[in-house]
Amino acid sequence: MDSSARLNNKTLSRSIVAPTTTSSTSTAIPISDSAKSQVINIIPTYPFNFCSITALQSSHLSIFQENQHQRVMLRRCLQYEDDGSNPLANNPGFSAPTNSIANPDSCCGPLNLEIPNASWLESNATSGNMDAIGLSLPIVSNLPAQRGMPSFPASRPSGIGLHLNSIISSAPVGCACMRLAGGNYPIVQERNPGFMLSSHPSEGTNSSFGFADPIEISNINDLRHNSQFSLRACSDTAESAQSFKASGDYLLLTPASYHANPSGMGKLQSHVDHIDEFENFNQLSPPRKRKRAISATDGDGCKMCNCMKSKCLKLYCECFSSGNYCAESCACHGCLNKPDYEDTVQDARHQIEIRNPLAFVSKVEDKWLTTSSARHKRGCSCKKSMCLQKYCNCFQSRVGCSEECRCKSCKNTYGWKEDNGSSMERVSQSTNFKGWETASNEELAAVTVGKDMQGKICHPHILTPTTPSFQFSDHGKDAFKSRLSSRRYFPSPDSDLTILSSHIKSLISGDSDGNGTDMLQKTSTEVLHPVCYNEEFDSGGINDRTSFSLSPKYDKYADVYNRIGMPNVQSMPSGFTASPITGNSKSISQAVISPGTDHFPPKGSLWHDSPCTPLTDGVTKIHEGLDSKNDVYTILTDDTSEVLKQADTPLKDVKVSSPKRKRVCPPDNHCREFESNLQKF
DNA sequence: GAGTTTGAAACT
């Protein structure tokens, strides 16, 4: 079964609540007060394409309606995405689902889901049918191709282009774009009714914005005449599941054609202008107190800037440099990095590219196919930070320093550069089974950087570039704590380290039940829990592939795999991809729990806070049950074990994913807690 | 939250 069929057969178990009252001639989706309470839970999507898809599948949409003031909130996205790499970009109609790759620089790489015939929405929106509408649609991710992955044909135009903003910065863990091809049907739920429901923009305030620059659409026809819209779904995972649901999720429309052809969005532009007036109005007001973005990222890699003078049109601006528009959550002043100023933005980009054609190119490449070998293209020039702080480009990108770097006294944890210029793979060289076995040993202290770095015991986890944000410095700790309380967490492969180590240890020592394969199967299954790297995720999976990334530490087990006939993974130390939704009838399991459901684990749950998507058998089973009960959760298949059991069947989709990973994954107990929470279901 | 440090970007 190909991915298309698979997806179709699985049918998105998203329930879409149609508007209750709308005349067939209505020009907009009315939003009634009662409907306001109807929340469509858009599960945050993850860098993994399949996750995104599954997330959307398991999400259920609702249409927020507003009487009289029929409007659609659009998020203006900076996305020069129509580079031809995606057939959908030019084809509003049906397209076979293909997974491309997530924008490595954006945690919220757009996932555009094509709905071949979106008329269902209109028909249902106008029929008064409140019943949930089963969505069955092929899903196509429209994610930019990953650079440095020659196995995938998708390409981007020169200049890389500005990517979809990482969506609402306040809704970082994930987001998705759903394109209503053919489409006429903006479905928008504004997260912040305070603004959404205001009859006039001036009634709102900046502070009431849930996200940046919503575009107010008062007439659905304004959108209807446009062929494509991206339905964006985001969730603020900083909230608990309960509040998540209570407050609703983002569900934003972005006219896909807007960026490619702004001129074609005349009507929309009028609304943009309207917003501009609003913004101007606000600017005339006493300058809002400069608010520093709580985090350099919104928590999931969606950069937020605080530019004061650059107008966000210089590479100083992280939003700009990463190809994104600034978000409302940014604390920048005089920002021109907005769709409103697209020409200006383009000019600025052009000027910069003249100076440096690679200015907007991904700063990290993984040409060496190993996580630890990924390098920052431009390297760094650190003099004092020893490449151990985020001042360092390389460190910040979680890659090792290389010969390209001009740094001094490099101590980059991800691979340092000797003073003679040669680079070392610290990750691989400084780790060993012994160390890994003690990875879970709490005696090992987390590393702190800077002055305290030297002489401290390195927690083995530090050796993996996957979890730097809490591995280093107090900042990291804070970030970790913050994330524990505000993000969803799933156990990372790190969590399985002990188990894995144990398994392999026994395997190697022969202290198994004699069935090493079984042991390894079990191990593999556990290991195969995908690491969800939200930010800067470099999906190794493109076109019908999904990434399952392994921490570099698992490189060490490659030989073990080989010993028992597992696919050769030696060449994919940083991870590999399996094919969950394609080709093979067997695929990696997927299970996604919608955070917007009552079944979501209670607030505070680490699992809940995890941005990762666990793919455990148990999870899947649970979800199967949930799915049948509530049509909320959707599962593709749970074939992980089976895939692994087929030791004689090479994983055709072995891929390498880059190391660009930021997501922090919790320790072992998080895994247990996660499963414990699941048991509550 | 203010001030300092840092290194990239921008400029000369």
Add this chain to the structure above:
DNA sequence: CAGTTTCAAACTC
């Protein structure tokens, strides 16, 4: 290309 300045993020207090 090198040196300096500007800038904003990272970091410290």
